[in-house]
Amino acid sequence: MTELHARSSGDDLSAQPWRDVPREEAQWMRPHLPALVDAMVEGVLRHIPEYARPDDPVYIDVMRVAAEQGMGHFVQMIADPDASWQEVHQVFFDIGYGEAVEGRSLEHLQNALRIASRTAWRYLSREADRLKKPRELAISLAEVNFAYLDLLASAAAQGYARAREKAAGEREQRRGRLLSLLLSEPAAPQDIVAEQSNLAGWRLPERLAVIVLSPRPGSGGEGPAGLPPFLLSGLDKGRPCLVMPDPDRPGGADRLTATLRGWTGAVGPSVPADQAGVSLHWAHRTLDLMVAGRLGQAPAPAANGDARRTGALVHADRHMPDLLLQEGWTLAEAAVRRRLAPLTALGRQRGGRLAATMLECLRHGFNATDAAEALSVHPQTVRYRLARLHELFDYDIEDPALRLELMLLLPVWIRDTGQEDA
Numbered sequence: 001m002t003e004l005h006a007r008s009s010g011d012d013l014s015a016q017p018w019r020d021v022p023r024e025e026a027q028w029m030r031p032h033l034p035a036l037v038d039a040m041v042e043g044v045l046r047h048i049p050e051y052a053r054p055d056d057p058v059y060i061d062v063m064r065v066a067a068e069q070g071m072g073h074f075v076q077m078i079a080d081p082d083a084s085w086q087e088v089h090q091v092f093f094d095i096g097y098g099e100a101v102e103g104r105s106l107e108h109l110q111n112a113l114r115i116a117s118r119t120a121w122r123y124l125s126r127e128a129d130r131l132k133k134p135r136e137l138a139i140s141l142a143e144v145n146f147a148y149l150d151l152l153a154s155a156a157a158q159g160y161a162r163a164r165e166k167a168a169g170e171r172e173q174r175r176g177r178l179l180s181l182l183l184s185e186p187a188a189p190q191d192i193v194a195e196q197s198n199l200a201g202w203r204l205p206e207r208l209a210v211i212v213l214s215p216r217p218g219s220g221g222e223g224p225a226g227l228p229p230f231l232l233s234g235l236d237k238g239r240p241c242l243v244m245p246d247p248d249r250p251g252g253a254d255r256l257t258a259t260l261r262g263w264t265g266a267v268g269p270s271v272p273a274d275q276a277g278v279s280l281h282w283a284h285r286t287l288d289l290m291v292a293g294r295l296g297q298a299p300a301p302a303a304n305g306d307a308r309r310t311g312a313l314v315h316a317d318r319h320m321p322d323l324l325l326q327e328g329w330t331l332a333e334a335a336v337r338r339r340l341a342p343l344t345a346l347g348r349q350r351g352g353r354l355a356a357t358m359l360e361c362l363r364h365g366f367n368a369t370d371a372a373e374a375l376s377v378h379p380q381t382v383r384y385r386l387a388r389l390h391e392l393f394d395y396d397i398e399d400p401a402l403r404l405e406l407m408l409l410l411p412v413w414i415r416d417t418g419q420e421d422a
Contacts, residue, residue, distance in 0.1 A: 051108065
């Protein structure tokens with residue numbers, strides 16, 4: 001016992017304090033293990049209500065096995081400091097894993113381990129006093145107890161973390177599967193989509209919108225990090241895409257301003273959940289036009305500027321003329337050759353000025369003052385050009401039945417002749 005006292009009175013704490021306890025001390029502890037296990041289980045059940053399950057004998061059996069394995073190994077480590085940790089580590093790893101699977105935090109398990117550890121130390125200390133063991137032995141047993149508790153808690157935490165990682169991976173796989181179902185063409189059966197939505201833990205909304213982002217160089221196609229859980233995310237045609245539920249609620253896609261800061265993308269129209277593919281299609285088409293520099297300025301309130309340079313989200317439903325023309329561009333060009341031939345005959349410069357004037361007059365209901373303000377010219381200049389336009393065309397350019405067609409065709413003519421700034 002002199003050797004024990006010498007080692008215990010030092011200032012340094014041993015990383016393996018069970019090596020400081022004489023091996024023969026394990027002999028008097030072993031006969032007490034059954035009673036000690038009973039006391040530990042009783043203490044946990046009394047102090048941790050979440051573990052008191054009288055109608056679940058299997059759960060109580062797990063607690064008992066854990067106490068038996070833990071204390072049995074505790075005593076074995078004193079008898080043989082080089083004994084294997086593998087079996088007891090696996091037991092507590094599995095317990096931590098089970099806590100995560102059942103949806104609990106580690107707090108209850110950590111409290112249970114502390115109560116069981118304190119119960120064990122008090123029991124063994126009383127027995128050591130009864131056997132008139134030296135006081136230094138109780139001190140050493142306390143150090144062993146604390147160190148052993150840390151190791152068991154670590155094993156449980158590892159199991160808990162592993163279960164959480166696995167659950168997160170499975171959840172992401174289910175969310176990815178749900179995204180594929182939502183965006184599939186033709187649309188997947190709604191009962192299958194609803195089932196996958198439940199499995200993924202994602203509430204299926206009545207309406208949604210799809211956001212398609214322009215990939216960043218060197219990103220490997222990865223989208224933004226730190227996305228809120230209400231968004232589904234994945235890839236489509238090599239582009240990051242997001243499904244946003246309830247886009248019509250106040251704020252809409254503006255809720256994502258901070259999350260998507262610096263990203264360039266397009267927001268598809270709000271559609272019923274079973275038409276997500278429609279929103280995806282128009283988001284892609286809008287981004288195509290934006291990347292190609294063929295997207296006109298959106299009407300108020302969407303003042304996006306040059307989204308390619310600054311990074312922004314543009315909304316498909318604010319660029320309907322551009323998108324509709326893009327779908328039928330060849331037909332529009334053919335119509336331009338027929339409807340706007342007089343402008344072409346005037347040449348690029350003169351025709352361009354008249355085309356821009358005609359377009360602004362159409363936009364402003366042929367109000368010369370408003371059109372002049374948009375063109376930054378004198379109203380009399382607009383009136384002169386408008387008279388010239390009436391002379392050029394063999395149809396009434398102010399005919400309401402032709403207004404929509406001309407408003408669609410004039411931007412095509414202007415772009416084809418390179419007069420976008422005319």
